[in-house]
Amino acid sequence: MKQKITITALMTLFVTISITCFFVGCSADHTVEPAEQQKASIDTQKNKEITIRNVTKETISYTIRQDNYGAEWVNRTIEVGAIDRFPGNIAMEIEFQYHGMATSYRLDPGTPYSFRYNENEELELYEGSHGRADAPDLAPFVPTPLAVVEKMLEMAELDKDDMLYDLGCGDGRIVIAAARDYGARAVGIDLDPQRIKESKANAKLAGVEKLVEFRQQDITKADFSEATVVTMYLLFESNEFLLPLLEKQLKPGVYVISHNYSMAGWEDKKVGFVSLKAEDGKEHDIYVYRR
Numbered sequence: 001m002k003q004k005i006t007i008t009a010l011m012t013l014f015v016t017i018s019i020t021c022f023f024v025g026c027s028a029d030h031t032v033e034p035a036e037q038q039k040a041s042i043d044t045q046k047n048k049e050i051t052i053r054n055v056t057k058e059t060i061s062y063t064i065r066q067d068n069y070g071a072e073w074v075n076r077t078i079e080v081g082a083i084d085r086f087p088g089n090i091a092m093e094i095e096f097q098y099h100g101m102a103t104s105y106r107l108d109p110g111t112p113y114s115f116r117y118n119e120n121e122e123l124e125l126y127e128g129s130h131g132r133a134d135a136p137d138l139a140p141f142v143p144t145p146l147a148v149v150e151k152m153l154e155m156a157e158l159d160k161d162d163m164l165y166d167l168g169c170g171d172g173r174i175v176i177a178a179a180r181d182y183g184a185r186a187v188g189i190d191l192d193p194q195r196i197k198e199s200k201a202n203a204k205l206a207g208v209e210k211l212v213e214f215r216q217q218d219i220t221k222a223d224f225s226e227a228t229v230v231t232m233y234l235l236f237e238s239n240e241f242l243l244p245l246l247e248k249q250l251k252p253g254v255y256v257i258s259h260n261y262s263m264a265g266w267e268d269k270k271v272g273f274v275s276l277k278a279e280d281g282k283e284h285d286i287y288v289y290r291r
């Protein structure tokens, strides 16, 4: 689900790696220096800035320049957990090295990016979900296919007495299906106001407004202790990061269903697993745990 960024993955030693999204960029005449860490609630898209977050366990060096003919490269170093900001509605080019291999990408204005490790533990730059400094970026928005939503709820043995929380609810599809198909009450939490707006509109269309609630909130600051079922489609490292919070808030016996990513540290709590091919033609994993 990590959204690898696009266009040019030029490697000095080898070839291009896979392309998953496409971006359109534009240019303007601005300086390349990142702004100081700005107000906590800054919104990447509204400010048309590029943000680069370091979600790895090491300090990273990279070079960056405006995507203009003749623009100068600037060397940058980003500490673990830090965010660099490049305001000014301008596309940029970035280059970084890992184990002697150089990779370069074009970055689009108004887009958050995160340095993360890929499945081979190599450094990569991915599209993120937001550039806010006061909240972790737990995963970009990628909706769970409907066949997977259906299976996740079936594996949770959901019924009308349940209270489901979807942590990072996206367009609200899991919350809405829980209410529509099982009569359960359900809450969706997402930091992105656009997702919350979509979720509310979708709930209205499905006629389940009375059973559901959507909260624009950071998951790490949310109270979901009343949940009897928790669903998540985040990332492996985000599940790991949230584990102490889940352990603190959830009552014993609560189901935790995670799409595609296992919960490191909860091996003894795993009660189910399936892999299925969904309408997108891809194989999806569902991990079921009981707190």
Ligand SMILES: C[S@@+](CC[C@H](N)C(=O)[O-])C[C@H]1O[C@@H](n2cnc3c(N)ncnc32)[C@H](O)[C@@H]1O
Binding pocket: 001, 129, 135, 136, 137, 138, 139, 140, 141, 142, 143, 144, 166, 167, 168, 169, 170, 171, 172, 173, 174, 189, 190, 191, 192, 195, 217, 218, 219, 220, 232, 233, 234, 259
């Ligand atoms: C992969 S999507 C999953 C959407 C939905 N649960 C589904 O399965 O279709 C992850 C969602 O997490 C949200 N998100 C990322 N970091 C977050 C945070 N710190 N607090 C709340 N939501 C966050 C993103 O905005 C995005 O909508």
